[in-house]
Amino acid sequence: MVFDMLTGINTSIVESSAYRAKREEQMNLDYSVDQIVLIPKDFSDIHRFHHKEKGLTDEDAKLIAPGQTYAYSFKFSDYSPFVFDNIRTNFGFETGDYLRSLGGTETALCELVSPGKSGSFFYYSVDYRFIIKTVVEAEMEFFREFLKYYYQYMIQNPNTLLVRFYGMHMVQPRGTGRELYFVVMGNTLQSEFGIIEKYDLKGSTVGRFASEKEKANENVILKDLDIAMKRKIRLGKEAKKRLMDQLEKDTKLLAENNVMDYSFLVGVTIPDTTKLRKPLIDEDSSQSTKRAPTSAFKCDYGGIYSEDKDEIYFFSVIDIFQAWNVRKKVENTFKSLIHEADAISAVRPDAYRERFLKFLNEIIQ
Numbered sequence: 001m002v003f004d005m006l007t008g009i010n011t012s013i014v015e016s017s018a019y020r021a022k023r024e025e026q027m028n029l030d031y032s033v034d035q036i037v038l039i040p041k042d043f044s045d046i047h048r049f050h051h052k053e054k055g056l057t058d059e060d061a062k063l064i065a066p067g068q069t070y071a072y073s074f075k076f077s078d079y080s081p082f083v084f085d086n087i088r089t090n091f092g093f094e095t096g097d098y099l100r101s102l103g104g105t106e107t108a109l110c111e112l113v114s115p116g117k118s119g120s121f122f123y124y125s126v127d128y129r130f131i132i133k134t135v136v137e138a139e140m141e142f143f144r145e146f147l148k149y150y151y152q153y154m155i156q157n158p159n160t161l162l163v164r165f166y167g168m169h170m171v172q173p174r175g176t177g178r179e180l181y182f183v184v185m186g187n188t189l190q191s192e193f194g195i196i197e198k199y200d201l202k203g204s205t206v207g208r209f210a211s212e213k214e215k216a217n218e219n220v221i222l223k224d225l226d227i228a229m230k231r232k233i234r235l236g237k238e239a240k241k242r243l244m245d246q247l248e249k250d251t252k253l254l255a256e257n258n259v260m261d262y263s264f265l266v267g268v269t270i271p272d273t274t275k276l277r278k279p280l281i282d283e284d285s286s287q288s289t290k291r292a293p294t295s296a297f298k299c300d301y302g303g304i305y306s307e308d309k310d311e312i313y314f315f316s317v318i319d320i321f322q323a324w325n326v327r328k329k330v331e332n333t334f335k336s337l338i339h340e341a342d343a344i345s346a347v348r349p350d351a352y353r354e355r356f357l358k359f360l361n362e363i364i365q
Contacts, residue, residue, distance in 0.1 A: 001173040002109055002123065004051075005132065005182065008076030008171050009102050012047055013095060016081040019047070035089060036082045043148045047078040077170040079144060083151050088166050090155055091186070098166070101125040102184070124187065130166065131187050139321035140168065140181045146257050146320075153253050159296045161243075161264075162250050163188070163318045188316035189267040192301055195314070197268040199227050202261070203352075203359035204345040206335070224359065233266065233364045236307035240364050242296060243315070247360065250317055251353045260352040261322040261345055264360060267314035271301060307365075324349050 020036055027037065036042075051074050088098055102109075102125055109123040109132065123132040135143075143150075154160060167184035189195050198221045202208065208224035215222075222230070235243060247264075254262060297304050303314040335346065347355070 001171070001180070002111075004074045004076070004171050004173045005169070005180075006102055006109065007051060008074070008078075008169060009167065009184070010099055011049065011051060012076060012078035012081060012169070013085075013099060015049065016047060016078065016085065017095065020082065020085070035086050038082060038086065042082045043080055043151070044144070045080055045082070047081055048075070050075050074174045075170075075172040079140075079168040079170070080147060083147060084165070084167050087151065087154060087164070091164055091166075093166065101127050101129050128187055128190050131185050132182055133185060134180060134182045135321060137179070137181055140170075142323045143168070143183075143321050146259070149253065149257055157249065159246055160250055161246055161297060161315050161317045162253075163316050163320065188265055188314050188318070190302060191267065191269045191312070191314065193269040193271060193312070195267045195269050197266075198222065199264075199266040199268075200318075201227065201264040201266065201359065201363075202345055203356040206345065208345075227266075227363055233313060234306045234308070234311070235304070235313070235364060239304065239307070243364065244357070244361060246297070247317070247357060251356060254317075254320060255349040255353045258324050258349055259320050259322065260324050260347065260349040262320045262356075263318050264356070265314075265316045265318045267303070269303070269312050269314070270310065271305075271312050 024037070085095075088095075109125060111121065111123050121134045124130070125132075150162070150165075154162065154164070164186040165183050166186065169183070170179055170181050172179050189198065198219075200221050201224050203224065205224060209226050210220050210222050214220045251262075254260075297315055300312055303312040305312055345352075
């Protein structure tokens, strides 16, 4: 499955480059420009292809026992490829660098057991710059509707804390008829020093703590009640204002597009320059890599210093696929019978946003 995912990504990007050159030639545009000139259909466009095992011809396929041909091929779909190409370029990733990170072998990824209850699978790229996350079809369809607004916002707001998505795909792996949807996103918690604490914060309290069993795992992701009892995020007055102002803007976009149940991901590290990790891929080996303008929240070794500079924080707003839909409304009704209505996660987008910002304002100093 992993090999099929990576092969699909590599093949689709190569094919999209060919489509782009042809279209821009027809439009008399300069292909050397960084950003692709988008048209409305690019946001709903899907590039599909059927990958066959190398050397397997149609005649060979006829000789395979009925029902077994699928073991030698797989199907792949690339959603809105030109849109995500522009997003990657905007944040400093050229096609060659992206493909080097997501090399076409299974060893290019390492699996991370899902830290949440979603059942999603997570994979790191070999250089830890990207994460592949599986999603369900309903989440994929919802995000496709949201994509136009997400794209415009990401391009216009370089300091946004919204998670950066770089690709959206579907693969039907060989040997199975099941369609698997997944996204490629930036790894917020990539640090040269390693991450010593991680938090997933929603602003709700029901069930929002890590169990003792979870805490025994060094990769545990702590939650709202854990951080409330353990620490504050110490930014200082000016940095806190910049952060809260940005979160106000980011969550306004989410609420206006009916998104709720998102999280504020926080990573904490101690900046010890004697323990710098050596990159798995030499970034200096790529002369074509372009440096995008650095976000105000990523200027200190990829994060932002604490007020006294004894810690570095890494921030991102993640899990932005959940709409306020019928299922969430039913969940709200049921849980409200057991818990206080303002303490549960499933609430209206405007109420979710208000509570989310209030909680973060309290734990950030």
